[in-house]
Amino acid sequence: MKNSIPRYTFYNKYGSELLVDVVELKYVKKFLAKSTVHTLNYYDITFITEGKGAFAVDNQTYEAIPCDVLFSKPGEIRNWDTHHITNGYALIFEEEFLSFLLFVQHLSFFQLESFSSRLHLPDELYAHILQILHHIKMEIDSYQQNDVHVLRALLYEVLMLLDRAYLKMTSIEEGRSREVFNNHVSKFMNLVATHAKEQHSVQYYADKLCITPNYLNEMITST
DSSP, X not given: OGGGSOEEOOOOSSOTTOOEEEEEHHHHGGGGSXXXXXXXXXXXXXXXXXXXXXXXXXXXXXXXXXXXXXXXXXXXXXXXXXXXXXXXXXXEEOGGGSSSTTTGGGSGGGSTTOSOSEEEOOHHHHHHHHHHHHHHHHHHHTOOGGGHXXXXXXXXXXXXXXXXXXXXXHHHHHHHHHXXXXXXXXXXXXXXXXXXXXXOOHHHHHHHHTSOHHHHHHHXXXX
């Protein structure tokens, strides 16, 4: 039952004005000893640095590896393989920490219709973002009241770099999907030209294309 799933709130160490933190996964794992299934009331961006294993966000399960980034919004149910994903970092924050209204909802990876909750980054970009996370942690550890503006700037930089990389990934995946779609259309037209006189069922052509009849219907109506 959903009510039995542990819900974790933001642990605030420095007061209400500092709603951001960077924590190591090996530290987070201690809190998931009884059950790895959980939900959060804050935003979480998890960076995998060591190990390989399943990481689920709501209804999607991913095989996470180093250089993967996993995104989750407040209220989403998460579950990850703490035995095989051995370390990484979680960048956590509350929306109120950011200065601009509705900024988070406009990020591509936090939108409701987002393509995926996972992003795999090139090594160089991944290392660069981890370095920024290190700066965020250093700022937090030596925090003074006016440092909030530096922390916001660093957080914005991470979010915008991830947003740019996510949009690039989405564009590539959409291009691949369009290529597959066009290939199916071309094969379908060739099949119809050859078999139209004796074959009239959608199921026949769907079987030949190794797709479902529903997908073939959608494909035909959208062309």
